Amino acid sequence: MSERVKLLEEAIRIVRERGDDYGKPGDHFSITIGMLNAAFARKLREPLTAADWPIIMVCDKIAREQHKPKRDNACDMAGYAACLGEIRAEESRGDRIKWVLAELNRRKVDEKA
Numbered sequence: 001m002s003e004r005v006k007l008l009e010e011a012i013r014i015v016r017e018r019g020d021d022y023g024k025p026g027d028h029f030s031i032t033i034g035m036l037n038a039a040f041a042r043k044l045r046e047p048l049t050a051a052d053w054p055i056i057m058v059c060d061k062i063a064r065e066q067h068k069p070k071r072d073n074a075c076d077m078a079g080y081a082a083c084l085g086e087i088r089a090e091e092s093r094g095d096r097i098k099w100v101l102a103e104l105n106r107r108k109v110d111e112k113a
Contacts, residue, residue, distance in 0.1 A: 007071065011078035018079070025083035026090055029053035051087045054080040 022028045029050040037047045057080045065073040 007075050008078055011075045011082065014075065015079045015082055024086075025054070026050045026087045029083070029087070051084060051091070054084040054087070 019025075027050075033048045033050055033053055037044065058077050061073045061077045061080070064070070
């Protein structure tokens with residue numbers, strides 16, 4: 001088995017464990033981002049979102065990797081990338097649901113006209 005596959009399998013295991021410990025990434029990241037938005041409200045032009053947190057953490061892992069290379073950094077980056085993917089998928093599902101509801105409402109209006 002290649003090293004990259006081993007690393008991704010480890011990231012999957014860790015992401016599952018973190019989910020058991022902390023819940024869904026979007027929910028947990030929203031709390032963290034809420035605190036950061038409050039702390040930096042005067043400096044931010046617009047609020048950060050839950051999807052911003054895994055990006056911030058990947059940047060942190062890159063900084064750590066540049067200081068002291070460790071396998072753990074790459075594993076964590078893969079895990080945060082997966083969390084970002086999950087958040088984006090949930091956002092996309094939410095957008096589709098909003099579109100369907102708007103379309104149903106539009107059809108009701110058209111039927112009444």
